[in-house]
Amino acid sequence: MKGIVFSEFIEMVEQRFSPEVADRMIEAAKVPSGGAYTAVGTYSHEEMLALIAELARLTGGSVDELVQAYGRHLFTRFTQLYPGFFEGVTSAFDFLQRIEDHVHLEVRKLYPDAELPRFDTVQRDAHHLVMVYESRRPFAALAQGLIDGCLEHWGETADVRTTDLSEPGITRVRFDIVRRSAA
Numbered sequence: 252m253k254g255i256v257f258s259e260f261i262e263m264v265e266q267r268f269s270p271e272v273a274d275r276m277i278e279a280a281k282v283p284s285g286g287a288y289t290a291v292g293t294y295s296h297e298e299m300l301a302l303i304a305e306l307a308r309l310t311g312g313s314v315d316e317l318v319q320a321y322g323r324h325l326f327t328r329f330t331q332l333y334p335g336f337f338e339g340v341t342s343a344f345d346f347l348q349r350i351e352d353h354v355h356l357e358v359r360k361l362y363p364d365a366e367l368p369r370f371d372t373v374q375r376d377a378h379h380l381v382m383v384y385e386s387r388r389p390f391a392a393l394a395q396g397l398i399d400g401c402l403e404h405w406g407e408t409a410d411v412r413t414t415d416l417s418e419p420g421i422t423r424v425r426f427d428i429v430r431r432s433a434a
């Protein structure tokens with residue numbers, strides 16, 4: 252996993268909880284990097300899972316809730332860090348349909364060693380988008396938080412229903428996103 256995913260996570264923990272909680276989390280998780288991440292570096296996704304597990308233990312929150320909150324935070328940061336991806340995009344559905352063939356494709360050009368999930372996205376009608384997340388890593392809750400952040404960014408509200416279609420070694424989750432208000 253790229254360092255940016257880690258450094259933004261630690262920043263969220265510092266802001267949402269405190270710098271002390273962030274330090275205690277890093278120390279308790281005993282991660283090989285010692286919590287020092289560079290944006291271009293690559294670290295095992297197991298480190299992220301270890302940090303999140305410690306944060307859940309320290310704060311009493313659930314792992315999925317914390318990962319989702321992180322996804323929302325990360326989306327806001329992406330809008331600041333990569334404004335080019337947002338130019339000409341008029342709605343959350345529009346953006347979500349560009350992740351696989353445009354956003355993550357460009358991310359892979361920037362970071363050839365990025366570990367990206369696969370998204371199959373189909374718009375059923377004006378209000379209903381189906382996204383199927385597939386990855387060898389268990390980050391569907393991160394996808395859910397990013398989807399929530401995306402909807403918030405365009406001021407849209409939607410019901411997001413998840414269906415777990417995972418198999419051994421593959422996390423596969425179907426998101427049915429049904430928009431309540433038009434953009």
Ligand code: HEM
Binds near residue numbers: 347350386394398
């Ligand atoms: C400007 C928008 C976005 C950018 C720049 C971006 C970039 C990235 C980067 C750099 C990674 C890390 C790759 C690695 O760790 O090696 C990543 C992973 C990921 N991205 Fe995106 N992304 C964007 C939007 C989204 C959105 C909206 C979603 C959800 C619908 C999404 C879903 C994910 C997930 C779930 C992962 C974790 C890897 C995995 O699950 O296997 N991304 N993305």
